[in-house]
Amino acid sequence: MYKLSEKTEKLIKKAAKGKKHLKLNIGVMIGDKTDIRTFDENGEIEYENNIYEIGSITKVFTTSLLAKMVFENKMQLEDSIKKYIPELNQGDYYPSLLRLAAHKSGISSEDLLGRSKWENFLIIIDMLSQKHNKTRENFLFMDYNKMLELYHKNKKIEKEYKWKYSNFGISMLGYAIGAADGRGYWEVMNDYLKNDLGLKNTYLGTMKNKNLNGFSNKNENWGNYEWEGRELMAPAGALSSTAEDLLTFAKINMEKNYLTLCHKKYTNLDKKYYDMGLGWWLDKKDNNVMMHGGTTGCFDTFLILDKEKKIAAAFLPNYRMGLGLQMTIGPAIMEDIKGN
Numbered sequence: 001m002y003k004l005s006e007k008t009e010k011l012i013k014k015a016a017k018g019k020k021h022l023k024l025n026i027g028v029m030i031g032d033k034t035d036i037r038t039f040d041e042n043g044e045i046e047y048e049n050n051i052y053e054i055g056s057i058t059k060v061f062t063t064s065l066l067a068k069m070v071f072e073n074k075m076q077l078e079d080s081i082k083k084y085i086p087e088l089n090q091g092d093y094y095p096s097l098l099r100l101a102a103h104k105s106g107i108s109s110e111d112l113l114g115r116s117k118w119e120n121f122l123i124i125i126d127m128l129s130q131k132h133n134k135t136r137e138n139f140l141f142m143d144y145n146k147m148l149e150l151y152h153k154n155k156k157i158e159k160e161y162k163w164k165y166s167n168f169g170i171s172m173l174g175y176a177i178g179a180a181d182g183r184g185y186w187e188v189m190n191d192y193l194k195n196d197l198g199l200k201n202t203y204l205g206t207m208k209n210k211n212l213n214g215f216s217n218k219n220e221n222w223g224n225y226e227w228e229g230r231e232l233m234a235p236a237g238a239l240s241s242t243a244e245d246l247l248t249f250a251k252i253n254m255e256k257n258y259l260t261l262c263h264k265k266y267t268n269l270d271k272k273y274y275d276m277g278l279g280w281w282l283d284k285k286d287n288n289v290m291m292h293g294g295t296t297g298c299f300d301t302f303l304i305l306d307k308e309k310k311i312a313a314a315f316l317p318n319y320r321m322g323l324g325l326q327m328t329i330g331p332a333i334m335e336d337i338k339g340n
Contacts, residue, residue: 012024016041021213024315028337064253067261094156189204203239265277301314
């Protein structure tokens with residue numbers, strides 16, 4: 001069993017304080033061994049194999065599927081997105097799959113979600129304060145015709161853009177994967193999860209009586225995000241998973257050759273801390289350390305792995321942690337297990 005440092009234990013206590021319905025799963029992998037523990041507001045309890053919304057960690061599954069398609073010669077990283085969306089204006093420039101996967105397409109979520117800067121600001125404040133109620137519609141919903149309309153209005157030119165996080169860009173990448181496969185993203189991703197990765201409890205969307213409910217910071221039961229079966233924005237954040245499956249996925253990233261395509265540096269995320277692979281955030285000091293966080297209505301999840309040391313950590317609560325705590329606790333756990 002892994003031992004948490006006093007510093008990490010204090011961080012977890014801070015994150016758990018006042019959360020009456022907390023079910024926090026923390027899992028670590030050291031070589032071939034895994035250990036997963038469950039915590040509530042008062043500390044460690046008997047282990048529960050809970051299923052959580054993992055939000056934007058979905059993005060690294062989407063880029064992993066892209067790498068498989070490239071390995072099988074079904075797609076090429078330099079393909080333009082318009083190859084898979086024939087309704088786009090064929091004479092105009094549209095970004096490559098590589099630029100979409102590395103968030104350097106020049107297209108941000110704000111550009112193509114059809115909202116003003118003020119509306120986006122209010123949504124961010126709303127999410128951080130958790131004032132929205134459980135019946136509010138998933139704000140990532142968008143239909144195909146709206147996507148085409150906004151794409152045509154937000155033309156880009158052929159150049160190397162700086163990193164800019166984009167739910168929309170990853171969603172278009174997922175759409176292209178589904179088009180190249182012929183079955184659509186929803187079906188090809190669920191098939192990939194089950195038959196290629198061998199994950200037992202990872203799937204698109206949420207299921208009643210399977211997913212753990214999320215709770216607000218006022219301890220209100222808000223349930224889960226509801227995703228339509230063919231939701232356009234699903235590739236950016238619709239997956240549900242467990243600590244066990246995320247650690248399995250981490251180990252697969254250390255073993256499958258085609259996934260090394262996702263682990264290379266393709267651009268700078270910022271000047272000081274991170275580089276960018278395909279989907280993965282890479283530690284600038286050591287690109288073998290890769291991570292991604294995920295946030296939906298009442299979930300703040302985090303996955304981090306070190307390919308060289310063959311260790312990984314997963315952090316999954318059914319509350320919003322706030323103030324980037326999941327981005328602090330995940331790396332702290334990694335530091336704790338480096339010496340084991």
